[in-house]
Amino acid sequence: MWDYTDKVKDYFFNPVNAGVLEHANAVGEVGAISCGDALKLMMRVNPETEVIEAAKFQTFGCGSAIASSSALTEIILGKTLEEALKISNQDIADFLGGLPPEKMHCSVMGYEALQAAVADYRGVEWRDDHEEGALVCKCFGVDEGMIERAVRANKLTTPEQITNYTKAGGGCLTCFEGIEAVLGRVNEEMVAEGLISFDEAYRIGAMDARTLRQKARPKGAEPAKVEPKPIIALADIERAAAGTIVLERPVEAPAAMAASATRLTTVQKVRLIEKTLDEIRPYLKLDGGDCELIDVDGNNVVVKLSGACVGCQQASMTVNGVQEKLIAATGLPLRVIPVK
Amino acid sequence: MTTPVYLDNNATTRCDEAVVEAMLPFFTEQFGNPSSMHAFGARVGGAVKTARAQLQALLGTEFDHEIVFTAGGTESDNMAILSALEIDPGRDEIIISAVEHPAVLSLCGHLEKTRGVKVHVIPVDGRGLLDIAAYRAALSQKTAIASIMWANNETGTIFPVAELAELAKEVGALFHTDAVQAAGKVPIDLKSTVIDMLSLSGHKLHGPKGIGALYVRRGTRFRSLIKGGHQERGRRAGTENTPGIVGLGKAAELAALHMADEKTRVAALRDRLEKGLLQRIPNAFVTGNPDERLPNTSNIAFEYVEGEGILLLMNREGIAASSGSACTSGSLEPSHVLRAMNIPYTAAHGAIRFSFSRDNGEADVDRVLEVMPGIIEKLRALSPFWQGADKAPATFNPVYA
Numbered sequence: 001m002w003d004y005t006d007k008v009k010d011y012f013f014n015p016v017n018a019g020v021l022e023h024a025n026a027v028g029e030v031g032a033i034s035c036g037d038a039l040k041l042m043m044r045v046n047p048e049t050e051v052i053e054a055a056k057f058q059t060f061g062c063g064s065a066i067a068s069s070s071a072l073t074e075i076i077l078g079k080t081l082e083e084a085l086k087i088s089n090q091d092i093a094d095f096l097g098g099l100p101p102e103k104m105h106c107s108v109m110g111y112e113a114l115q116a117a118v119a120d121y122r123g124v125e126w127r128d129d130h131e132e133g134a135l136v137c138k139c140f141g142v143d144e145g146m147i148e149r150a151v152r153a154n155k156l157t158t159p160e161q162i163t164n165y166t167k168a169g170g171g172c173l174t175c176f177e178g179i180e181a182v183l184g185r186v187n188e189e190m191v192a193e194g195l196i197s198f199d200e201a202y203r204i205g206a207m208d209a210r211t212l213r214q215k216a217r218p219k220g221a222e223p224a225k226v227e228p229k230p231i232i233a234l235a236d237i238e239r240a241a242a243g244t245i246v247l248e249r250p251v252e253a254p255a256a257m258a259a260s261a262t263r264l265t266t267v268q269k270v271r272l273i274e275k276t277l278d279e280i281r282p283y284l285k286l287d288g289g290d291c292e293l294i295d296v297d298g299n300n301v302v303v304k305l306s307g308a309c310v311g312c313q314q315a316s317m318t319v320n321g322v323q324e325k326l327i328a329a330t331g332l333p334l335r336v337i338p339v340k
Numbered sequence: 341m342t343t344p345v346y347l348d349n350n351a352t353t354r355c356d357e358a359v360v361e362a363m364l365p366f367f368t369e370q371f372g373n374p375s376s377m378h379a380f381g382a383r384v385g386g387a388v389k390t391a392r393a394q395l396q397a398l399l400g401t402e403f404d405h406e407i408v409f410t411a412g413g414t415e416s417d418n419m420a421i422l423s424a425l426e427i428d429p430g431r432d433e434i435i436i437s438a439v440e441h442p443a444v445l446s447l448c449g450h451l452e453k454t455r456g457v458k459v460h461v462i463p464v465d466g467r468g469l470l471d472i473a474a475y476r477a478a479l480s481q482k483t484a485i486a487s488i489m490w491a492n493n494e495t496g497t498i499f500p501v502a503e504l505a506e507l508a509k510e511v512g513a514l515f516h517t518d519a520v521q522a523a524g525k526v527p528i529d530l531k532s533t534v535i536d537m538l539s540l541s542g543h544k545l546h547g548p549k550g551i552g553a554l555y556v557r558r559g560t561r562f563r564s565l566i567k568g569g570h571q572e573r574g575r576r577a578g579t580e581n582t583p584g585i586v587g588l589g590k591a592a593e594l595a596a597l598h599m600a601d602e603k604t605r606v607a608a609l610r611d612r613l614e615k616g617l618l619q620r621i622p623n624a625f626v627t628g629n630p631d632e633r634l635p636n637t638s639n640i641a642f643e644y645v646e647g648e649g650i651l652l653l654m655n656r657e658g659i660a661a662s663s664g665s666a667c668t669s670g671s672l673e674p675s676h677v678l679r680a681m682n683i684p685y686t687a688a689h690g691a692i693r694f695s696f697s698r699d700n701g702e703a704d705v706d707r708v709l710e711v712m713p714g715i716i717e718k719l720r721a722l723s724p725f726w727q728g729a730d731k732a733p734a735t736f737n738p739v740y741a
Contacts, residue, residue: 058724062648
């Protein structure tokens with residue numbers, strides 16, 4: 001049984017805006033053959049204001065596909081087309097309190113239906129550039145298509161690069177062989193197409209998954225270096241999200257920095273933390289997230305993640321990144337604790 | 341809350357109380373190792389022997405030592421196929437059907453990829469019947485083993501394994517059958533066939549999980565998969581799971597006792613459910629071969645709706661069944677069995693398997709008949725394909741990703 005949130009169940013059992021919308025002037029029909037889902041989104045758009053005044057859906061698909069479709073109609077109602085186009089699939093998933101990684105494509109389908117419906121309204125042709133494949137990395141919900149695109153676009157030739165570009169393999173690593181298989185196949189094709197040389201191409205088995213794990217898991221604090229972000233087990237992410245554990249062991253700061261930092265007063269420390277958070281904030285905002293300082297208690301820094309960070313699979317990585325930055329800036333063995 | 345209705349017995353069954361009772365002493369006072377010389381071991385050894393005889397009776401084998409206890413159906417399937425590849429280097433081809441359980445399919449896929457073994461996958465027709473001509477054509481002096489299931493787990497369709505084994509013998513190949521779904525549900529008499537190996541699982545016949553058996557006909561060359569001690573006459577190393585073995589033996593004995601009930605009462609329940617559903621719900625059809633199938637299984641495709649939604653709504657009503665193969669839930673692909681049968685995907689996705697057992701009664705059927713029409717109707721109202729009963733589906737051509 002899938003691990004659906006109560007909100008997903010509620011929107012599946014009692015979907016709102018289901019059925020045919022009469023006099024719709026914007027209709028999007030999309031489907032994902034891989035899981036047999038198909039969605040028809042019908043909207044009535046006010047030609048004067050471009051406000052979506054009514055929206056209904058019909059969906060052939062699983063519980064989360066129906067819930068995502070219904071959620072989408074609620075999200076877009078009353079928005080202008082411009083506003084609606086800014087909605088991402090993650091917004092749909094967040095609205096539902098998250099979706100299992102295997103089911104994230106349901107939210108993608110909602111996103112695509114919306115794009116298609118707006119294109120239909122504007123009388124332009126909507127082309128789907130989204131190709132799906134089998135889900136490779138379950139921790140971060142990365143499918144074969146996404147890995148292939150990253151490999152091709154960036155001429156990647158090692159599994160480690162794939163983890164850095166797509167996050168696939170950044171969790172439990174059980175998908176390592178799957179990543180290798182995709183990389184090997186795509187590199188072979190790229191050699192044949194003359195995109196990379198034979199020597200550059202990845203040979204399956206060339207890399208030991210254990211070395212990948214070590215590289216992806218820096219031991220101590222490495223000031224001023226955020227990439228690659230430290231990676232922790234999925235179970236920890238879930239427990240951290242539930243607020244039951246603190247994510248990272250307190251890290252010993254370099255001695256020299258610690259010495260200078262001990263002279264900070266509490267007020268100076270808080271100011272420095274705030275200043276550092278302000279520097280990080282633009283990067284979080286790029287991903288649609290934000291981070292607010294709630295409290296500083298000794299070396300514990302309590303923060304509240306908001307926006308896209310909430311329910312995001314990578315929230316813990318964000319927290320770790322923030323922690324590293326703060327340690328580097330203050331020289332204190334700070335511990336960042338996210339709260340809801 | 342109404343009483344829950346469990347109609348997913350092809351996924352797993354409830355362990356019979358009598359089975360649990362038989363097992364219990366073997367966790368505590370009868371803890372001895374059957375290999376030991378002393379009295380502690382000897383008593384347990386006797387119980388293992390009894391269990392072997394109980395399985396011998398269920399399967400109609402000539403000798404009790406033809407039964408090898410394993411950790412389950414999947415292990416048995418793996419043992420049979422891997423052994424066959426080892427005994428004759430000149431024979432390195434495998435023949436299987438397109439609708440085998442993943443325990444066979446995925447092993448063969450792996451062998452093809454890593455060992456260069458040639459795997460012939462024999463197609464089935466729209467009713468799930470094996471293409472016998474293709475099977476014959478695939479058999480050759482290169483065939484190490486043909487492995488065809490006795491009955492399919494999703495549709496219940498029964499394969500003519502006795503005849504298929506005869507054909508395999510003509511070219512000197514071994515014949516194995518995955519009888520995980522058939523054992524205990526239909527009569528099996530191995531001594532009257534030329535089947536070399538057969539796999540079964542305890543938890544599919546009201547026995548415990550984690551125990552199974554592989555039948556290996558006397559004289560069949562066999563290489564053990566798990567190396568270690570001399571247990572099971574050197575064919576399966578590792579200290580015996582004695583409580584499990586005792587439980588499986590008891591379960592086999594009970595299954596033989598209930599076989600008549602399965603064939604008559606349980607089959608009648610299944611038939612009443614099937615007929616009732618088809619009468620009440622338009623655009624639904626039975627998949628598989630209704631003339632030759634397990635007495636407990638019905639697989640019905642409800643067009644233009646999707647299985648997971650059906651299961652979630654059924655679950656809310658306390659009814660358990662499955663969509664596609666239970667083993668493949670967690671993946672998103674429609675069942676490989678229904679795809680092999682060329683069932684259109686708008687129907688394959690909406691296929692629900694109802695599988696009964698001797699625990700079920702008339703009230704279960706009544707309950708399903710009461711709630712299913714509403715469930716399908718509710719989901720069809722949401723479906724962009726649905727136009728109404730006996731109307732052609734809506735012209736709906738989504739842009740596929």
